[in-house]
Amino acid sequence: YDYSISLPGLFPVNAPPTPPTTLSAAHDGHGVLTFTWGDGADDTTPVAGLSYELRCGTTAGAGGTIHGEMGQSGLQLREPPTGTLHWQVRTIDAAGVPSPWSTAQETVVPAYSAQYRLELAASPAGSGTLAATPPGPLFTAGTSVTLTATPAPGFQFSGWAGDTAGLTRSTGAILTIGEHRWIQAQFAPIPNPVHPTWSLVADPLLSPAGYWSTTGHTLESFAGQLVRLAGEGGWAPRTPQDWVMASSDDGNTWRSVFLDGSTPVARYNHSSAVFDGKLWLVGGIGSGGTWLTDVWHTTDLVHWTQTPASAPWTGRDGGSLVVAGGKLWFLGGGRWGQRDADVWHSPDGVTWTAVPTPAPWSQSHIPGDTTSPWAVAGVSVRATVLDDVLYATDGASVWRSPDGVNWTLKAMEPDPIIPLPEGVTASPFAPLQKFGFAVFDGQLVILGGENWRLGETKNDVWSSSNGSDWSRTAPVTRAHWDPQETPAACLHNGKLFLVSGESAAGAAIGDVWSCSPGVMPGGMGALELEATPLSPWVGGTTEPPPGSYVGNLGSILELRAVPSYGYALDHWEGPVSDDGDGDPTTMNVALSATETRVKAVFTFATTRLTVRTEPYRAGHTTPEEQTAYTYPPDQYVDLSAVAKQGYTFSHWTGPVEDANSDRTRVFMDTAHEVVAVFLAMPVRARMSCATDWAAVVRPDGTVWGVGNNANSQMGHALSIDEPAEFWPVALTTGVSQVYVEDDGAKAVLVDGTIQAWGTRFHHYEIGVKPHASTNLTNVAQCTGDTNLSAAYRKSDGTLCNYLGELFGKTFWDGELDDVIDISGRGDSHFAVQAGGKLFAWGSNLAGQLGIANIQSAGSPREVPGIDRVYCTVSGFDALHPFVLALRDDGTVWSWGDPRGGQLGRTITRAVPADPPAAIPGLANVMKVAAGATHALALTHTGELYAWGGNHFGQLGTGTFDNAATPILIPTPAAVTDVAAGPFYTLLHLADDTYYWMGATPGDASAPLTVPTAIVGLGAGTTRGQLTTVEDPTETDGEIYPPEGVHPVILNRPVRFQATDGARYVFAHWSTLDTDPAMQLTLTGDTTVTARFRFAYDAMARLTIDVAGNGSVNPAPGEHEYAPGTVLTVTALPAAGHAFSHWEGAVAEVDASRTTVLMDRDQTVRACFEPIPQDVPPCVVTGLTSYYDGMFL
Incomplete structure (x- = not known):
C-alpha cells in the first residue's frame, strides 16, 4: 500500500465574493441611465481587482435589457425603455467566480428625448x-x-x-x-503645379426635388446651360424616360424642362450633340427594348422637330454623334453580339451619307485574326473629336481619322503572344466597356467604365493628346467620383462636367461633378494609403489621410503616421523609404505606374502583455497563455495560474507583484512578458512500503521487492536469500502503480486493470502468482487495504469496491463523483474532488476525519477549514492515526493524533478534535509520506524534510531524537521520490539509486539512522532478461521463476526451484543439473528449461477425438492406461468420407489403424474428409481396404 501521495492537477476553488451594496441609478432626462454601487469584497482578490456584472430588465429577476454587461460603478445604459426597470449587480473575483446577485433594485425611467x-x-x-x-x-x-x-x-x-x-x-x-x-x-x-481637380457640384440627395437620377443619359452644353437628356430612371425597375433636365448655374441646381408639342420618345443609351445652333438627339433604346433610328433637334429645349422620320442606319445601342469638319457625324455603337462599323455624315442633320469603306473595328483588333480571345466583338465603339480629327475607341483599341474614311490604329490591348504592330502603343486601360469618352483641356479623356474581363467597375480618368500615349490623371483624392458605368460628360464654361451613371451594384448615382483645367502630368503614379486600426480612440491615422492618391510618376510623397493616445506606430507595410530624419513615423514613398499600397500599422505604445507557460500547456493562465494582449497604458492587469493534472504551480517570471502567488498582477507601464512556471509532479504510487517489505515500480513497468517473502509478496513461495537487496516480483509487467501490505500486494496496470498476489491480499482472490481481477477495469488509483473496504477510483472520477460496485450504491445514499484522489488506512477513507474539496468517512476515533468531532461518518462528509487540496495520506498506527494533506499551493496541512509529534506543529485545540492547519515552514512541496509516528515532505527542488517519532532512526538525522517540527535531511543526491513504512523511510534519488533508513525490513542488524543504499537496483547494476520454460507444456509441476520472461540483475546468482506435480515429476534442467534447487549466475540474456517426466505411479491419460465425419476406437473422450502401454487406435470413416490422417503422437499418421505409446498423457485426433465424386469406389490405404464404406 502506498502511504505516500502525489499531486494530480486541480482547478483551485475559492469562496465566492460578496455582492456590492449602496446601489443607485439616475437618469439625465436625455436617455442616459447611470448605475452606481459600492465596492464588493473577496478574501483573495483586492478591491481594485474586482469586476462587476449588471443585469437589468423590465421584469423582476430578468435581464432583458442588459445581461452580462461587465464594468465598474458608473456603468451607463443609453436609451433605456421608459417605465420601471429592475436591476441587480454581482461581484466577479479575479478567478471569474461570481457572488450572489445584490438586493433587487427598481428605477423609474420617465419619458425623454434622447x-x-x-x-x-x-x-x-x-x-x-x-x-x-x-x-x-x-x-x-x-x-x-x-x-x-x-x-x-x-x-x-x-x-x-x-x-x-x-x-x-x-x-x-x-x-x-x-x-x-x-x-x-x-x-x-x-498640387503645384495645379493638376485638373474634380469637385462635387450637386448631389441628388441635396438638390431640389425636381432632380431625378438616371443612367444611360447624355450631357450637353447648350444655350448657356447644362442639359441632361433622357435616360433610364424612376422606381425599380428603371424604365426609359423622356426627361430633359437643365441647369443655368453650372450644375448646382436643376429644373425639369416642360416639353411642348411633338417630343422625342423615352429612351436611353442614345447619342446627342450641339450643331448649327441646335441640340440634336439620335437613336438609343426605347420602351420594350426597341432599337430607335429617329433624329430630333431643338433650339429652345421645349419644341422638338424630327428630321428625317427615320435615319438610314440600323438601330443600335451606344453610338456617338459628333461634330467635325463642319459636318455632323454618327458612328459606332452596336447590338448584342456585334458592333456596327458604318460611318455616316450630314451637312444639315437631314441628309445622311455613308462612308463607303467600313471602319476597322468591325474586325478583330489584330489584322487577319478572327479567333483571338483578346478580340472584344460586341463592345460598343464611342467617338469624339479633338482638333477637328475623329477619334474612336472600343475600350481596348484607339483609332484616328482626319476624314472618317481613313483610320489609323494608335493603341490597342497587347496580345500575350503576338507583338504589337509597328507604331501602335499598348493601351493601359484595356479592356473597358460602358465608359465615357470626351475632350477636355486639349486632351482625349476616357472616364470610368467596367473592365469586363475582371468584372471591376472603375473611376479612373485616362488622358492623351494624340490617342497613342495615355496617362492616368485620376483619381487624385478620395473626393473623386465613385466607380461607375455610362457616365455622361461635356465641356461647359471652361470646365469638364460629369453627371454620374450606374454604380457597380446597378444603382443610379446621379451626382454632378466638375473638373477645372490644370497642367496635365506627363505620367501618373497611384498610391493607396491605409492605417490600421483606424478609429478616433484606437490606432491612429496618417498625413495625408488614408485614401487614394495620384501624382506625377516617380514623384516623392511624404508620409507621417499619427498615433492615437496610448498607441504607437508598430511598422509600415509597403515600399516606403526612410526620409533621413531618424523618425520612424515619417517616411517617403515614390509613386509608380502601378498602384502602390502603403499601410501604417499601429499598436499599443507600451502596453503589450505576452503570457506563456513553462512547460508548454502545463497549466492554464488568465489571460490565456501563448497569446499577446494589449491594454491601455498605466493600469494593472490581474493574473492567475492553475496547474493541469500532473503539475503544480511554482512561480511567475516577469515584473509581477508576487512571483510566488498563483494570483498576482502586473503594472503595464511598458511591454511585458510574464511566464507561469509549473513543476511536474511525481507519478503516484511508484514506491510503496509495508512492515516487512517494500516494492518499487521501475520505468519498464516491472515491480521489484525488498524485504521478507513470508506471505509470497514476491509472487512466489520461496524464501529470499538476501532480503536486504532488491529482487524482481515474478511475472509483473506493464505496471503503473503498486500498493503493498504485509500479506501481499496489488498493482494498477497502465491499461487500468488490477493484478494481485500474495497469500492473503484479497479475501475473495487468493493466489501466490500475480493474477488479474475480473471485476475491475478503468482503475486510476486505489487504496492498499487488505480488507473488503478497499476503495478504487475509476478514470471517470467515480469510486467503487472490489466487486466494481459504485460506492454510492453500496455503502451510502448518493454518489461521490469527480474524484481525483483517494487514500485510506484501516477504516478511514478520504477523497478529493476536482476543485480541491476534501471528503472523509469511516472511523474517527482520534479525530482523523478532520470534521471537528470524534464521531464516525457512515457517508462522506466535507472536511471544513481546508480547500484547494491535492491529496491526502494517513499514518500507519490505527490507535494513534493522523492525516497529512498537500494543497495546490505547495503547503502541507495536518490533523489527528499529535502524540508522536507527527503533526509537525503546535496544537490549537484539545485532542482529539484538532482541526486541519498548515505546518509552518513547509513550501513548494510536491509529495508527502507518513509512517506510524513520523512524516516526510519532498520539495520540487529535491529537498527532504522529516519530523515526528524517531525511535528507529527513520528520520535520517543520524540520531534517535524525535523532531516536533520539520528538519531538512541531508541526502547523497537530490531526492525524487519518498515513501514510508511504519518505522522506516524509503528514498529514490536523482542518480537512480535507492536508500532507506530506520528499522528496515529483512535486515536484522541495528536500525539505520542515516540514508543507506539498497543493493540490487539503479546505478551500478546491469540488467538482463531470463526466460523460463516448462517441458512438456502439459506438466502439472511448477518452477521458480515461473514460466515466462523475467528481468534479472546480471553477475548475481539467481535461484531456481522445480516442484513435482501429481502426474509429472522433475527430471533435470536444460543445464543438465538434476537438483530441483539450482543457482545460476547469469552473464547475459538466458533461457532455462525445466524438464519433467511422467510419474510412474500415475495412470497415463489418452484424450481422443475426431475431426470430420467418422468415428474412432477407443471412443472419443478420456481413457487411462498403465504407463508404457502400446495402444491400438482405429479410425472408421462414415459413408461418403475417407480417412485422411492422425494428429498427435501416433506411430503412423497416415494409417487408419496405428498405435500410441502411453509413456505420458497423450492427445490424438482422427481426421476425415469427403470423397470426391470422380474417385473410384474402391480405395486401398496401407494394409486396410474398404468398399462403399465397409471394411474388407
Whole structure:
C-alpha cells in the first residue's frame, strides 16, 4: 500500500465574493441611465481587482435589457425603455467566480428625448476646419445638422473619415442625428503645379426635388446651360424616360424642362450633340427594348422637330454623334453580339451619307485574326473629336481619322503572344466597356467604365493628346467620383462636367461633378494609403489621410503616421523609404505606374502583455497563455495560474507583484512578458512500503521487492536469500502503480486493470502468482487495504469496491463523483474532488476525519477549514492515526493524533478534535509520506524534510531524537521520490539509486539512522532478461521463476526451484543439473528449461477425438492406461468420407489403424474428409481396404 501521495492537477476553488451594496441609478432626462454601487469584497482578490456584472430588465429577476454587461460603478445604459426597470449587480473575483446577485433594485425611467454626441475633427492639423450648424456637440435625436469643411490656404477638401454612413461627399454635407458619431474632415495639399481637380457640384440627395437620377443619359452644353437628356430612371425597375433636365448655374441646381408639342420618345443609351445652333438627339433604346433610328433637334429645349422620320442606319445601342469638319457625324455603337462599323455624315442633320469603306473595328483588333480571345466583338465603339480629327475607341483599341474614311490604329490591348504592330502603343486601360469618352483641356479623356474581363467597375480618368500615349490623371483624392458605368460628360464654361451613371451594384448615382483645367502630368503614379486600426480612440491615422492618391510618376510623397493616445506606430507595410530624419513615423514613398499600397500599422505604445507557460500547456493562465494582449497604458492587469493534472504551480517570471502567488498582477507601464512556471509532479504510487517489505515500480513497468517473502509478496513461495537487496516480483509487467501490505500486494496496470498476489491480499482472490481481477477495469488509483473496504477510483472520477460496485450504491445514499484522489488506512477513507474539496468517512476515533468531532461518518462528509487540496495520506498506527494533506499551493496541512509529534506543529485545540492547519515552514512541496509516528515532505527542488517519532532512526538525522517540527535531511543526491513504512523511510534519488533508513525490513542488524543504499537496483547494476520454460507444456509441476520472461540483475546468482506435480515429476534442467534447487549466475540474456517426466505411479491419460465425419476406437473422450502401454487406435470413416490422417503422437499418421505409446498423457485426433465424386469406389490405404464404406 502506498502511504505516500502525489499531486494530480486541480482547478483551485475559492469562496465566492460578496455582492456590492449602496446601489443607485439616475437618469439625465436625455436617455442616459447611470448605475452606481459600492465596492464588493473577496478574501483573495483586492478591491481594485474586482469586476462587476449588471443585469437589468423590465421584469423582476430578468435581464432583458442588459445581461452580462461587465464594468465598474458608473456603468451607463443609453436609451433605456421608459417605465420601471429592475436591476441587480454581482461581484466577479479575479478567478471569474461570481457572488450572489445584490438586493433587487427598481428605477423609474420617465419619458425623454434622447441626445447624442457629435465629435468633429480635421486632419491633418492646420489643414482646415470642420463646423456643425447648429453647433453641438449634443443634439436631440432627429436633428438635421449641416457640416461645413473649410480648407486652409494651400489645401483642398479630400473627403470624410470616421462614422461616415449616409454622409455625402459635399463639403456642406447634411446628416440626421440618430446615434453618437465621430466625423473627421480630411484635407490634402493643393498640387503645384495645379493638376485638373474634380469637385462635387450637386448631389441628388441635396438638390431640389425636381432632380431625378438616371443612367444611360447624355450631357450637353447648350444655350448657356447644362442639359441632361433622357435616360433610364424612376422606381425599380428603371424604365426609359423622356426627361430633359437643365441647369443655368453650372450644375448646382436643376429644373425639369416642360416639353411642348411633338417630343422625342423615352429612351436611353442614345447619342446627342450641339450643331448649327441646335441640340440634336439620335437613336438609343426605347420602351420594350426597341432599337430607335429617329433624329430630333431643338433650339429652345421645349419644341422638338424630327428630321428625317427615320435615319438610314440600323438601330443600335451606344453610338456617338459628333461634330467635325463642319459636318455632323454618327458612328459606332452596336447590338448584342456585334458592333456596327458604318460611318455616316450630314451637312444639315437631314441628309445622311455613308462612308463607303467600313471602319476597322468591325474586325478583330489584330489584322487577319478572327479567333483571338483578346478580340472584344460586341463592345460598343464611342467617338469624339479633338482638333477637328475623329477619334474612336472600343475600350481596348484607339483609332484616328482626319476624314472618317481613313483610320489609323494608335493603341490597342497587347496580345500575350503576338507583338504589337509597328507604331501602335499598348493601351493601359484595356479592356473597358460602358465608359465615357470626351475632350477636355486639349486632351482625349476616357472616364470610368467596367473592365469586363475582371468584372471591376472603375473611376479612373485616362488622358492623351494624340490617342497613342495615355496617362492616368485620376483619381487624385478620395473626393473623386465613385466607380461607375455610362457616365455622361461635356465641356461647359471652361470646365469638364460629369453627371454620374450606374454604380457597380446597378444603382443610379446621379451626382454632378466638375473638373477645372490644370497642367496635365506627363505620367501618373497611384498610391493607396491605409492605417490600421483606424478609429478616433484606437490606432491612429496618417498625413495625408488614408485614401487614394495620384501624382506625377516617380514623384516623392511624404508620409507621417499619427498615433492615437496610448498607441504607437508598430511598422509600415509597403515600399516606403526612410526620409533621413531618424523618425520612424515619417517616411517617403515614390509613386509608380502601378498602384502602390502603403499601410501604417499601429499598436499599443507600451502596453503589450505576452503570457506563456513553462512547460508548454502545463497549466492554464488568465489571460490565456501563448497569446499577446494589449491594454491601455498605466493600469494593472490581474493574473492567475492553475496547474493541469500532473503539475503544480511554482512561480511567475516577469515584473509581477508576487512571483510566488498563483494570483498576482502586473503594472503595464511598458511591454511585458510574464511566464507561469509549473513543476511536474511525481507519478503516484511508484514506491510503496509495508512492515516487512517494500516494492518499487521501475520505468519498464516491472515491480521489484525488498524485504521478507513470508506471505509470497514476491509472487512466489520461496524464501529470499538476501532480503536486504532488491529482487524482481515474478511475472509483473506493464505496471503503473503498486500498493503493498504485509500479506501481499496489488498493482494498477497502465491499461487500468488490477493484478494481485500474495497469500492473503484479497479475501475473495487468493493466489501466490500475480493474477488479474475480473471485476475491475478503468482503475486510476486505489487504496492498499487488505480488507473488503478497499476503495478504487475509476478514470471517470467515480469510486467503487472490489466487486466494481459504485460506492454510492453500496455503502451510502448518493454518489461521490469527480474524484481525483483517494487514500485510506484501516477504516478511514478520504477523497478529493476536482476543485480541491476534501471528503472523509469511516472511523474517527482520534479525530482523523478532520470534521471537528470524534464521531464516525457512515457517508462522506466535507472536511471544513481546508480547500484547494491535492491529496491526502494517513499514518500507519490505527490507535494513534493522523492525516497529512498537500494543497495546490505547495503547503502541507495536518490533523489527528499529535502524540508522536507527527503533526509537525503546535496544537490549537484539545485532542482529539484538532482541526486541519498548515505546518509552518513547509513550501513548494510536491509529495508527502507518513509512517506510524513520523512524516516526510519532498520539495520540487529535491529537498527532504522529516519530523515526528524517531525511535528507529527513520528520520535520517543520524540520531534517535524525535523532531516536533520539520528538519531538512541531508541526502547523497537530490531526492525524487519518498515513501514510508511504519518505522522506516524509503528514498529514490536523482542518480537512480535507492536508500532507506530506520528499522528496515529483512535486515536484522541495528536500525539505520542515516540514508543507506539498497543493493540490487539503479546505478551500478546491469540488467538482463531470463526466460523460463516448462517441458512438456502439459506438466502439472511448477518452477521458480515461473514460466515466462523475467528481468534479472546480471553477475548475481539467481535461484531456481522445480516442484513435482501429481502426474509429472522433475527430471533435470536444460543445464543438465538434476537438483530441483539450482543457482545460476547469469552473464547475459538466458533461457532455462525445466524438464519433467511422467510419474510412474500415475495412470497415463489418452484424450481422443475426431475431426470430420467418422468415428474412432477407443471412443472419443478420456481413457487411462498403465504407463508404457502400446495402444491400438482405429479410425472408421462414415459413408461418403475417407480417412485422411492422425494428429498427435501416433506411430503412423497416415494409417487408419496405428498405435500410441502411453509413456505420458497423450492427445490424438482422427481426421476425415469427403470423397470426391470422380474417385473410384474402391480405395486401398496401407494394409486396410474398404468398399462403399465397409471394411474388407
